[in-house]
Amino acid sequence: MLTTKPAQWSFTRWRTIGHLEALEVHHPLFQARLFLQGGHLTNFAPRDEPDWLWLSDTARFEPGRAIRGGIPVCWPWFGVPAKNPPEVRRRILTTASHGFARTAVWKLEDVRESAHDVEISLSLDANTDFDEQWQGHALVLLTMTFSVRGCQIALTTTNLGNTPLAYSQALHTYLPTADIARTRVHGLDGSEFIDTLDNWTTKLQKGPVRFEGETDRIYQCGEPLIVSGPGGNRRLTAIGSDSTVVWNPGPDKARTLSDFPDEAWTTMVCVETANAMSDYRVLNEGQSHTLGVVLGRV
Numbered sequence: 001m002l003t004t005k006p007a008q009w010s011f012t013r014w015r016t017i018g019h020l021e022a023l024e025v026h027h028p029l030f031q032a033r034l035f036l037q038g039g040h041l042t043n044f045a046p047r048d049e050p051d052w053l054w055l056s057d058t059a060r061f062e063p064g065r066a067i068r069g070g071i072p073v074c075w076p077w078f079g080v081p082a083k084n085p086p087e088v089r090r091r092i093l094t095t096a097s098h099g100f101a102r103t104a105v106w107k108l109e110d111v112r113e114s115a116h117d118v119e120i121s122l123s124l125d126a127n128t129d130f131d132e133q134w135q136g137h138a139l140v141l142l143t144m145t146f147s148v149r150g151c152q153i154a155l156t157t158t159n160l161g162n163t164p165l166a167y168s169q170a171l172h173t174y175l176p177t178a179d180i181a182r183t184r185v186h187g188l189d190g191s192e193f194i195d196t197l198d199n200w201t202t203k204l205q206k207g208p209v210r211f212e213g214e215t216d217r218i219y220q221c222g223e224p225l226i227v228s229g230p231g232g233n234r235r236l237t238a239i240g241s242d243s244t245v246v247w248n249p250g251p252d253k254a255r256t257l258s259d260f261p262d263e264a265w266t267t268m269v270c271v272e273t274a275n276a277m278s279d280y281r282v283l284n285e286g287q288s289h290t291l292g293v294v295l296g297r298v
């Protein structure tokens with residue numbers, strides 16, 4: 001790969017979408033769009049293919065508002081603070097879900113381009129700027145790599161504080177499907193999961209995951225997964241993760257979600273590569289951990 005200066009980018013350019021700054025990649029082999037706010041990838045497609053990510057038709061691109069779709073970065077906590085392990089919860093000073101990284105403005109670190117791939121790195125210095133929401137100091141580096149084979153996202157957290165840092169997180173991938181009723185998630189057979197819709201009871205998965213109405217589960221498993229459906233198949237390979245969240249809002253919750261059309265639950269599924277519940281991570285001073293996902297072909 002060649003490192004190029006901004007003026008020399010061949011495939012990458014700045015755009016303003018709504019009220020947010022975005023980077024668009026127009027490579028001969030693939031396209032992608034990501035936002036500095038949230039370090040949020042919203043689009044990725046190899047040439048002549050439909051988008052691999054689902055993005056809401058009513059998504060809004062406004063400062064301080066999480067974008068509905070793509071891959072939101074949930075950090076430094078996943079889900080509702082009150083449901084996090086005590087060590088993680090202790091640092092959180094708000095009731096907001098999914099952490100502040102998905103609405104914070106990240107800094108562009110590097111763009112590397114080649115004839116085969118493009119790699120874009122962003123960083124977030126989680127310092128006292130966020131101390132109304134969270135106590136801690138960490139540096140987060142987000143690296144996205146795009147090629148005709150797929151895309152990889154790697155989120156590396158380094159504890160810059162002087163006490164152990166406990167945190168949870170997820171790469172909250174929204175995938176498109178032509179029909180949720182005929183969509184399956186393979187690779188979770190035999191795993192335990194927490195059914196958040198049934199009083200957070202632990203259950204055992206039998207066979208592939210099917211969707212019959214609202215589904216919101218935290219699996220204790222980080223094995224490679226295949227999401228199959230009438231629109232095609234996708235492979236998700238996790239890095240540094242032993243938990244996976246599978247979510248579809250179903251018809252009733254869909255009506256209460258922000259920036260989400262009433263019928264959109266039939267055309268999307270979230271499969272989230274996580275460090276959630278007992279898979280939360282603890283970093284001593286100076287230590288790092290990388291959570292990642294590779295979206296690929298089957």
Ligand SMILES: O=P(O)(O)OC[C@H]1O[C@@H](O)[C@H](O)[C@@H](O)[C@@H]1O
Pocket residue numbers: 066079097098172216217245247257258272
């Ligand atoms: O509306 P938000 O904050 O983006 O969250 C969407 C969903 O995110 C999922 O990860 C959670 O498991 C769901 O419970 C939640 O509804």
